[in-house]
Amino acid sequence: MSLRFLRDDPLPAGVAEELGHPDGVRLRRIRCNNPGPFTFLGTNSYLIGEGEVALLDPGPVDAAHHGAILRALDGERLTRILVSHTHRDHSPGAAALQASTGAATFGFGPHQTPPAEGGDGGDHAFCPDHRLADGAVLEGEGWRITALHTPGHCANHLCFALEGSGVLFSGDHVMSWSSSVVAPPDGDMADYMAALRRLAKRDDRLFLPGHGAPLPEPIGFTRALLAHRQAREDGLLEILGRHGPATVGELVPFLYIGLDLRLQPAAAKSLLAHLLKLQTDAAVAIDAEGRWAVREQRS
Template identity: 50%
Template sequence: MTSDSEELSPESGNEPTPEFVTRFEPAHGTLVPLADGVARLTVNNPGPFTFHGTNTYIVGERSVCVIDPGPEDEAHFLALMQALKGREVTHIAVSHTHRDHSPLARRLKAETGAIVVAEGPHRPARPLFEGETNPFAESADSDFSPDVTLAHGEIFEGDGWRLSALHTPGHTANHCAFALDDRGIVFSADHVMAWATSIVAPPDGAMADYMASLDMLLERQDRIYFPGHGGPVADPPAFLRGLRTHRRMRERAVLERIRQGDRLIADMVRVIYASTDPRLHGAAALSVLAHLEDLVDKGLVVTDGPPSLLGAYRIA
């Protein structure tokens, strides 16, 4: 974690915020080749949080790994089985346990006998405070349990492919990206996406974890990311620096709203996210809460009791 002065100062070199790319043809139900031994199949589950749908990836040729099978969706399952026809599925890798990514793993495992690998079951980034409820509890696949839990950097492989697990908590506590290290390819799931920033919503997510995960990925200097929604991230180092700048700007915006007299998260959201789709203001409030949790932990902001959506905040 950087020091408070570094966190609040202008970014070195005036790094730009990311240029989000919203051009994307999902080709629902059709297998789209992306690179040698890498193809994408997008679920037809568009929405404000899923963009044009969840991306499932197939890695390998004769024996393959399926990354993020997706939700329980009959059309997607049939399209996936057609794409896998004549090939052995040895592994099913799950990036995290939101219901648009993991539930179909159970049916795919039953059909193929593949091993399910992931960081672990669903869990919050921190315990719930007394009286607190989890606003995203219904979106969590709490029944998910991998056959094999993966440590950071742990490798699993098949015929012609070798993937390593990259723990990237922040969006969820159990979020994991997967890397074809010898090719500079990372399947970044919901941690880094070209079309929008990732939701960081306590208690499932944590802003400090998210920022640390960005820093870890920046150290790698990979060539291309294939995310959980939308199209590829073509220049990961530049995009990651932009995301880091964007989050720091959001943090400064939260601090500025408090300095201007805002005490409640709802008041901050109305100003900071004035141009954002109102359907996303609930998620925006949770993102502001994630920043406030981090700011309280740093000693820059205070509130009575633990940080909460309904709490009142002031500069320390």
């Protein structure tokens, strides 16, 4: 399967979209109006169940989005707030939502990289009431969800499988509109690719991502994402082999031709993540001036 992103998402911000009743579970999506080069048209929040409802990803601090969630819950009770990961476009809205509803929060844990160590994109205020390890199960009225620890984009990233339905809430690990940014030190390319392999072995029929429209035929798409990352790694080794030692900044134009200038810093971070993985694999080395080169293979 070739990698084809879904660049269209007609859902207006603040409107609760009915996603059907897979395995009898009502699902709804509400998009926050926080568009940007990394958020596409905005962050998706998902309502799971009916009557007593769980919400996945409250989004950023945004009064309009907070109000839209409460309107969608009219006559229902929010009992759980699930967080896929602690980037600032996903978890900060939990505090106001918890204050309004009394719902408990659930997540893998607080953001793992301090600001001084490169974790400046994280929501360092969020700490879940209940921590979810890999394989943890949550049950509600008529539904059962399993948490899958999928680090790489963010060290504490979780996907959530709605058991018996073929639906996986894929967060920012697999999105329909774009590949994910993997930015060290909190992001890790080896972890990211390993988690992609894990998802590619599943038999889900639909991914509901953190940004963008629902993703049908997700397993083929996930395999294509993995092939895309492997091709990026192969291309990186080829460029280094042909042009010799180079800094990350010098490598970006070779591998991201025609890239939006706003995305170049993110591209540099993803390249760095690839290089760090290759360094661990003993395929490349870095010198004292920050220039990367292919390591000579000894027989």
